[in-house]
Amino acid sequence: MSLNLTEIERVESISKEDFYNNYVKKQKPVVIEKLTEDWPAYKKWHFEYIKGLAGNEVVPLYDDRPVSHKDKFNEAHAKMKMSDYIDLLESKPTNYRIFLYNLVAKVPKLREDFRWPDLGLNLIKQMPMLFFGGQNSKVFIHYDIDYSNILHFHFHGKKRCVLFAPNQTPYLYKVPHALISREDIDYDDPDLEKFPALKHAKGLVTDLKHGEMLYMPEGYWHYMKYLTPGFSMSLRSLPREFTNLGRAVYNIFIMRHYDNFMRKWKGQSWIDYKNEQAVVRTHKSLGIPV
Numbered sequence: 277m278s279l280n281l282t283e284i285e286r287v288e289s290i291s292k293e294d295f296y297n298n299y300v301k302k303q304k305p306v307v308i309e310k311l312t313e314d315w316p317a318y319k320k321w322h323f324e325y326i327k328g329l330a331g332n333e334v335v336p337l338y339d340d341r342p343v344s345h346k347d348k349f350n351e352a353h354a355k356m357k358m359s360d361y362i363d364l365l366e367s368k369p370t371n372y373r374i375f376l377y378n379l380v381a382k383v384p385k386l387r388e389d390f391r392w393p394d395l396g397l398n399l400i401k402q403m404p405m406l407f408f409g410g411q412n413s414k415v416f417i418h419y420d421i422d423y424s425n426i427l428h429f430h431f432h433g434k435k436r437c438v439l440f441a442p443n444q445t446p447y448l449y450k451v452p453h454a455l456i457s458r459e460d461i462d463y464d465d466p467d468l469e470k471f472p473a474l475k476h477a478k479g480l481v482t483d484l485k486h487g488e489m490l491y492m493p494e495g496y497w498h499y500m501k502y503l504t505p506g507f508s509m510s511l512r513s514l515p516r517e518f519t520n521l522g523r524a525v526y527n528i529f530i531m532r533h534y535d536n537f538m539r540k541w542k543g544q545s546w547i548d549y550k551n552e553q554a555v556v557r558t559h560k561s562l563g564i565p566v
Contacts, residue, residue, distance in 0.1 A: 286307040335355065335377060437483075439479060444479065
């Protein structure tokens with residue numbers, strides 16, 4: 277038995293008014309297939325181009341190891357020159373990913389390759405973030421710390437995106453004082469006997485191809501899997517809802533610092549406690565025997 281997933285709606289192109297009224301206001305995901313076809317990036321953004329421009333940059337890498345008390349919030353697991361990393365991506369599958377990295381700040385020439393879409397969102401011009409991954413590498417399901425509205429563009433290959441609306445949180449085994457679900461849940465093939473609340477979750481799925489853009493509304497959970505080696509860029513806009521802005525402020529200025537403090541103080545027992553509570557609280561709220 278698998279997750280209950282529905283294909284995300286797709287359009288080839290869309291007006292600013294229709295995008296804002298039908299998707300942003302309704303907080304509904306959508307894929308726009310041809311938004312980038314007139315960008316220089318549409319033809320240029322492949323591995324060899326990035327390697328030529330940014331090959332000497334030393335980039336932070338993340339893998340799929342479980343959260344450890346020894347790591348700070350979102351602390352990188354390794355570093356590597358971009359040229360070496362791209363060689364690795366092209367030679368064999370790897371779990372190493374680049375996550376939430378502002379490569380454009382390091383290599384300003386990349387700004388010439390994309391345009392800021394006029395879709396009714398006030399995009400943060402200082403934060404075009406890039407993400408890279410090897411074949412079959414996965415991003416733990418999570419929601420973003422700042423509750424941004426996100427325009428997520430994919431390049432060089434294919435990437436699977438699974439989304440859950442914020443109202444599905446009660447079924448996702450959210451870890452307290454964190455932005456993630458239990459890391460031992462395989463969202464490709466979940467154990468629904470061990471995690472029965474997932475049977476009630478209703479999600480969305482799409483496979484992004486080169487140049488396509490996925491709109492992810494604020495607070496949406498997302499699980500990503502690179503079906504082939506590739507990379508993506510996210511442009512973001514602050515949350516529209518005042519309550520979500522408050523949650524973002526809490527996450528950034530209180531929650532992550534509290535979690536780092538507890539990791540130092542309690543060690544691995546803090547991580548183990550949070551994972552246990554993810555199950556206890558989920559099952560209790562749904563009346564499932566613990």
